Amino acid sequence: MRIGLTFGEFVELERKPIVRGEQLLTIExxxxHIRQRGYCCRPQSLKLLMKCRQLEASNRICTQDLIESCCDYFETHEFFTPYVEMCRVLGxxxxxxxxxxxxxxxxxxxxxxxxxRMDDQxxxxxxxxxREEHAAVITFTFCEDIRDRLIRGEGV
Incomplete structure (x- = not known):
């Protein structure tokens, strides 16, 4: 089971899209984009990964395929952001x-x-x-104090 977001899942969640086809992206x-998909990635680590894998290490990444390759690497080596690591532990x-x-x-x-807001707080x-081969099921309900504030007409 993949833990981080695939590109399709990223798009389905209506996240800010920065990868479109063959658009050139800066390393930053x-x-x-890779961080938003749940991988612990900084520009410096991306440059190093590209250099170690003998990929074009310029200031631009040319294809979505290259970004997918980097995401696959981070997934395989479990370089996750804290929320994604929590998901891994939760199943x-x-x-x-x-x-x-x-x-x-x-x-x-x-x-x-x-x-x-889509805010876990x-x-x-x-x-x-x-259970066995089935992933955990996650659901959310309002915090009581937030519900009370909305009932009183206060903003959140």
């Missing part, structure tokens, strides 16, 4: 966590008629443990 932009992937958080945000936004996370 590519590292940010789910990052997409499952973000999808559940997005669903909860949309559900509560509709219920209370105001935009509720507003919700309580629930986990049904992983």
């Amino acid at each position: 932009e590519a590292a940010e 789910c992937n990052y997409f499952a966590l973000l999808r559940a958080l997005k669903d909860a945000s949309e559900r509560e936004s509709e219920k209370y008629g105001t935009r509720v 507003l919700f309580v996370m629930h986990r049904s443990p992983a």
Whole structure:
């Protein structure tokens, strides 16, 4: 099971897209994109990875294939951001966590008629443990104090 986000999952979650086809990206932009997908990547580590793998180590990354190759490397070597590492320990992937958080945000936004941010600090996370070959199921419910603030008409 892949823990970090695939490009398709990244797009499905409507994250800020910075990779489009053959668009040229700076090392900094590519590292940010890779970080948003859940991998612990900094521009310096990306440059080093490219140099070690004898890839073009200029100030630009030319293809999405190269970025996917780097994501595969980080996945294989488990270079994850803290949230993704938490998902690995919980027995789910990052997409499952973000999808559940997005669903909860949309559900509560509709219920209370105001935009509720996709912010894990507003919700309580629930986990049904992983069973044999099935990944853990993650769901979110509103924190009681946040619900109370919305009922009183206060913003969050």
